[in-house]
Amino acid sequence: MFKEVIVPDAPINTAPYSRAVIANGCNGDITEQTRLTILNLKRVLEAAGSSLDKVVKTTVFLSDINEWPIMNVEYAKHFLKPAPARSAFQVANLPGGLKVEIECIALAPSSE
Template sequence: MKDIVQTDSAPAAIGPYSQAVSFGNLVITSGQIPLTLGGDLVEGDIAQQTEQVIANLKAVLAAAGTDLARVVKTTVFLADMNEFAAMNAVYERHFPAPYPARSTVQVARLPRDVRVEIEVIAERH
């Protein structure tokens, strides 16, 4: 049975989707972009945007009863693969070893023309 995860500690969904869904012992998040709780876009560089994305992921995962240490898979969407190293430096500070599996892809465009979007799959505690 799937359960919808919703928290006021992360930006609300801006479309017909859930912040995350839990299914059994897994939590699957929707992609998070660098929006603040008030719905404002973080306009900074890729590092600043990645920090906000990860803060949003932490909040959604906490609402589901888990955290970044229990993430088993991430997918990172970048508007520009030339910003990979800067994104990766922030990512590495937040995701502890043993690291989750990861895919990183450059896409033609992201919602609200952000530089980064990340989605994760995590185990529940």
């Protein structure tokens, strides 16, 4: 897994890449990778003023669709009912040898 380095004083990055990441390999089984992936989503959402309970749609990418039931057990611990809409796909390869990648669409904070 890796973590993006956020620099608060830096200009806004308009290109589709991180300025820097911290990485130390990709470890863990599908359960651990799912847990860490959702934890990373949670951190990003909270930094943007949102949260996991405001997620309306997720897309799950799995390197092995046979691991779906195991991933789903961990996923269900973090997305309570009513759970967001979800799509899932098996993909040939994920970056860094990952077993799972999850993207989400969430409600933005109100602009009051």
